[in-house]
Amino acid sequence: MVTDQDEAREAPWRERALNAEDALKAAQAEIFSQRTSIGELLGQVRDLEAEWSQEAIQRITTENTALK
Known part of the structure; x- marks a missing residue:
């Protein structure tokens, strides 16, 4: 039996999990974008x-080595 207290404890955890999923999706999109840019620049x-x-x-x- 789920009580109001159990739901109150689970809500923040659920929200953090959803936020983590959103952050992961954003990171994957950024990585894909950067890999595409790197590929174009290498070409x-x-x-x-x-x-x-x-x-x-x-x-x-x-010259580049000397500058570094």
Whole structure:
């Protein structure tokens, strides 16, 4: 038999669970969006690398390393 007290204790737990589900859905959407952006950017990098000589790529890599 469910009492009013039991329902009162269960309500906050249920609300936290629903909030957690909403937060998880939002996080998954954000991760998907970022993965899509990363994929597009990596494609752009590959396109740019195809136009550069190996010497230019090495020079830029060295410069980036020095900046870090």
